[in-house]
Amino acid sequence: MDPADLIGLLIPATYLVMLAIEKWRPARAFPERRGWTWIGIGFLLLIGIVSGVVPLAVPTDWLAAHRLMDGTGLGIIGGTVVGYIVLSAVMYAYHRTVHAVPALWRLTHQIHHSPQRVDMSGSVLFHPVEMVIQVLMQLFVTLIVLGLDPIAAALTGYVAAFYGMFQHWNVNTPQWLGVLIQRPEAHCEHHRKGVHANNYGDLPIWDILLGTFRNPKTFSGECGFESPVDRQLGAMLAMKDVNEPVYGPASAGVQH
Structure with missing residues (x-):
């Protein structure tokens, strides 16, 4: 098996370990939801399918040959660090955009903010369209812009996945950690009912x-x-706005 594929398998393995810890000692008592764990497993599998299929539909070899920069000289560790810093900046801009533009919020991101729980199952709850967008952004940054070593590109994807899971993890974390990585407590503020911002x-x-x-x-x-x-x-998978009639502009992605 290709080393990059092995790195990809670390994502579901990490998810399951974090899920087990969260089940063992949950930090916050969110409303119960029947079948929620299995919904998360289902969306995790869907992410795996999308992550495997999208690169097959993209001419990755051609893109690598026409990259804007040659980042292979950064090596695996250096490429992973630079790759993730650049990717995180792109993702920040994307994330603010889908919150600020009501149509994009409705079409892609509202489903992720819908659960009354912030936990591991919610960490993978994304609309399939947004899954595709995220994979394409990762390919764009690692292959086209930076031209990273394939292993560094795969590790960049793993780090991005881990950071995404960590901030939804229903565990307690120290406040000082918040300047290094977004903590679950901080991400709960992002998902706060009626706010959905910051x-x-x-x-x-x-x-x-x-x-x-x-x-x-x-x-x-x-x-x-x-x-x-x-x-x-x-309804959310069908891209219908389920929120606006309930509690107003905040549900349409308006920033505060």
Whole structure:
């Protein structure tokens, strides 16, 4: 098996370990949801399928041959560090955009903010369209822009996946960690009911520089959308705006 494929398998393995720890000692008592764990497993599998299929439909060899930069000289470690820093900046810009533009919020991102829980299952709850966009952004940064070594590109993807899972992990973390990585407590603020704003970056540096950084010591509020629209997965997959009639502009992705 190709080393890059082995790195890809680390993502579901990491997810399952973090899920087990979260089940063992959950930090925050969110509303229960029947079948929620299996919904998460299902979306994790869907992400795996999308991540495997999209690169097959993209001329990756041609793109690598026409890269803007040759980042292979950075090596594996250097390429991974540079790759993730650049990718995190691109993802910050993308994340703010899907919150700021109501049509994009409805079409791609509202489903991720719908659960009244911030946990491992929610970390993988994305619309398939957004899954494709995220894979394409990763390919664009690692192959076209930076031209990284394939292993460094794969590790960049793993780091991005880990950061995404970590910030949803239902565990307690120390406040000082929030300047290095977005903590679950901070990401709960991002998912706070009626707000859905701030803390857009996996790397806090982008939020710190751009004035959207929030790093509470603890979190005790409510997250997600109002019931019953928080569970209308079918409608959200069909790209219908399930939120606007319930509690107004905040549900349409308006920033505060």
